[in-house]
Amino acid sequence: IQKSSFDVPSLIALILTFSGLIFGFSNMSQMNLTVILAFVVGIIGLTWFILRSNNLSEPLLNLGVLKNHIFSGHLLSFFLFQILSLGFAFILPNYIQLVNGNNATVAGLAVLPAGVVGAILAPLGGKILDEVGARIPILSGVTLANISLIIFAIFSLKLSNTMIVWFYIIYMLGMGMSVGNIMTDGLKYLSNDDQADGNALLNTLQQFAGATGTSIVSAIIAQSQSNTHLSTATSTAIGTQHAFIVLVILGLINLCILFIYVPRKNHSK
Numbered sequence: 001i002q003k004s005s006f007d008v009p010s011l012i013a014l015i016l017t018f019s020g021l022i023f024g025f026s027n028m029s030q031m032n033l034t035v036i037l038a039f040v041v042g043i044i045g046l047t048w049f050i051l052r053s054n055n056l057s058e059p060l061l062n063l064g065v066l067k068n069h070i071f072s073g074h075l076l077s078f079f080l081f082q083i084l085s086l087g088f089a090f091i092l093p094n095y096i097q098l099v100n101g102n103n104a105t106v107a108g109l110a111v112l113p114a115g116v117v118g119a120i121l122a123p124l125g126g127k128i129l130d131e132v133g134a135r136i137p138i139l140s141g142v143t144l145a146n147i148s149l150i151i152f153a154i155f156s157l158k159l160s161n162t163m164i165v166w167f168y169i170i171y172m173l174g175m176g177m178s179v180g181n182i183m184t185d186g187l188k189y190l191s192n193d194d195q196a197d198g199n200a201l202l203n204t205l206q207q208f209a210g211a212t213g214t215s216i217v218s219a220i221i222a223q224s225q226s227n228t229h230l231s232t233a234t235s236t237a238i239g240t241q242h243a244f245i246v247l248v249i250l251g252l253i254n255l256c257i258l259f260i261y262v263p264r265k266n267h268s269k
Contacts, residue, residue: 006060007052007056007058007059007060009048009052010049010052010053010056010059010060010061011060013045013046013048013049013052014045014049014060014204015045016041016042016044016045016048017042017045017046017049018042018045018208018211019038019041019042020038020039020040020041020042020043020044020045021038021039021042021043021046021208021212022042022208022211022212022215023035023038023042024036024038024039024042025212025215025216025219026215026218026219027219028216028219029219029220029222029223029226050063061197061200061201061204062194062197062200062201063201064194064197065190065194065197065198065201066201068189068190068194069261070186070189070261070263071186071187071189071190071198073186073257073258073260073261073262074182074183074185074186074189074258074261074262075186075198075201075202075205076257077142077182077254077257077258077261078179078182078183078186078202078205078206078209079205079208079209080209080250080251080253080254080257081142081145081175081178081179081182081209081254082205082206082209082210082213083209083210083212083213083216083247083250084145084149084213084247084250084251084254085175085179085210085213086209086210086211086213086214087213087214087216087217087243087247088168088171088247089111089214090213090214090217090218091217091221091240091243091244092107092110092111092164092168093107093108093110093111094221094236094240095156095159095164095236095237095240096110096161096164098232098233098236099159099233099236099237099240100159100160100161101233102161106161110161110164110165110168111164111165111168113165113168113169114165114168114169114171114172115172117169117172117173117176118172118173118175118176119176120176121172121173121175121176121177122176122179122180124176124177125137125141125176125177125178125180125181126180126181126184128177129181129184129185134181134184134185134262134263135262135263135264137177137178137181138177138178138181138182138185138258138262139178139255139258139259139262140174140177140178141173141174141175141176141177141178141179141181142174142178142251142254142255142258143174143255144170144171144173144174144177145170145171145174145175145178145251146174146248146251146252146254146255147170147174148167148168148170148171148174149171149244149247149248149251150248151167151170152167152171152244153241153244153245153247153248155167156237156240156241156244157237157238157241158237159237182258183202185262186198186202187199187202216243216246217243217246217247220239220242220243220246221236221239221240221242221243222239223239224236224238224239224242225239
């Protein structure tokens with residue numbers, strides 16, 4: 001049995017990348033020297049990791065799979081979807097508590113129905129993919145998610161808990177239809193030998209995207225909350241609207257990426 005190697009410098013480079021960029025995004029509203037240095041450290045770490053990975057026979061993450069442009073498009077879409085979803089997971093409970101004045105239990109119960117809907121729709125979305133191909137469930141799901149984002153952005157200054165429940169269900173309907181299928185369809189365009197590397201990249205970016213999404217929306221809301229002339233509820237609502245506008249932009253970019261990179265015909269090896 002051949003013993004696989006573990007490259008410690010690559011791990012250090014990843015740690016520098018994640019810690020630098022996540023710290024930078026979390027504090028980007030301040031944009032002082034410390035934040036700038038954090039971004040610099042993150043970029044240096046990422047550059048080091050890419051260069052080192054390209055020169056190793058057994059890299060920690062095989063970046064060679066990114067040469068497959070269809071897989072790369074799916075990977076980028078998956079990354080953006082995770083930013084959107086974790087951004088939602090931060091925004092909604094905070095809005096329910098800080099703007100609507102409810103406790104954490106109410107906040108949890110308000111987002112629960114959408115979570116159940118998303119869990120139910122995931123296998124259904126996979127079944128639709130098997131029957132009609134990837135394009136219909138993926139693009140339909142992302143369109144639903146974008147509709148939800150736009151509605152949230154429009155009504156974010158006066159969202160009731162009931163509105164949050166129903167609007168979030170729309171988002172999770174779209175997510176359940178598309179996210180799993182984005183992963184499945186993207187991996188189909190890799191060879192059997194490369195699919196494990198593709199999965200590793202998806203899992204790594206999932207963690208990074210989640211932290212990035214939370215950091216970005218929290219920084220946007222914190223910037224609004226720093227306005228001492230407004231109440232906490234009002235400043236949080238305004239910050240939430242700004243955060244949703246950013247998420248809408250990312251969601252529309254995601255839709256464009258998938259429109260380009262999800263082929264009209266089924267792929268067969």
